[in-house]
Amino acid sequence: MDYVLTVIGDPGSRPLNAALIEAVRGAVTESRCTVGEADWLAEGIACDIPFNGGEPTITQALVRDTLGPAPLDLVIQPAVGRRKRLLVADMESTIIAEEMLDELAAGAGIGEQVEEITALAMAGELDFEAALRERVGLLTGTSEETLNAAAEKMTLNPGAKTLVATMHAAGAYCALVSGGFTCFTRKVRIACGFSEDRANQLEIEGGQLTGRVLDPILGRAAKLMALEELTKSLGLTLQETLAVGDGANDLAMLGAAGLGVAYYGKPKVRAAARVRIDHGDLTALLYMQGYHRTEFREDEAAAGNA
Secondary structure (H helix, E strand, C coil): CCCCEEEEECCCCCCCCCHHHHHHHHHHHCCCCCCCCEEECCCCEEEEEECCCCCHHHHHHHHHHHCCCCCCEEEEEEECCCCEEEEEECCCCCCCCHHHHHHHHHHHHHHHHHHHHHHHHHCCCCCCCHHHHHHHCCCCCCEEEHHHHHHHHCCECCCHHHHHHHHHHHCEEEEEEEEEEEEHHHHHHHHHCCCCEEEEEEEEEEEEEEEEECCCCCHHHHHHHHHHHHHCCCCCHHHHHEEECCHHHHHHHHCCCCCEEECCCCHHHHHHCCCCCCCCCHHHHHHHHHCCHHHHCCCCCCECCC
């Protein structure tokens, strides 16, 4: 079969059943496709449906109409080359639950002011670099102890460790590329097992933030550059890469990757991304690549401290 449709639900509620999958197979058939047998990647959670023919965009639209409001994520891909050899992941609101500048600001008593700027920047309404410098400037004088306390509160999103461990075990290279800060990405890299982390560096003098970020700023263009550099250094093609993120500064790398996925993305990101996770956890990225649940490594059923 030339294509495969993957249907994925939340592992906690296990919303998939045989009747739903048969309804999906019927919708694929109606789109003038030849449909193969369903392959359950995980009972109640994820299922592959191979098919030939038709127009994938039309097929996916018909399947979505059939499912209605069911809380399920869908992706159609060529059957060949699904397993990616490079993962480039955003950190904040993707691998971890928090936006760390917002956490720092809350500790400094200016949470609402910084959160508003963060929301606008992540939605693509403000220039990322300018918004980053503005927010860091508001944190002038914040102590290193406050940074360390914020780092201790970071929580991994469900499936983060499993995603990285499983892809590593299959020979993939996993990189954490963040518009945040190295004082946080280092800790998450170690907790999740990423091979490397790239992020911005806060200037600290006398144990306090100066309110400045050291150049160069890692933003939208730099994330795309990281994807391209890692692809080239590993001797891969972009088709062999997977990128995931939630904010507007992730859009360039999501568009360039072989599989670019918006993870609970902001509205502009959800609208632009070819593939979205709106209901599952980070293990959905493994199901999209055709991994069976029995192949998972170091599964984390719930979020934990980074």
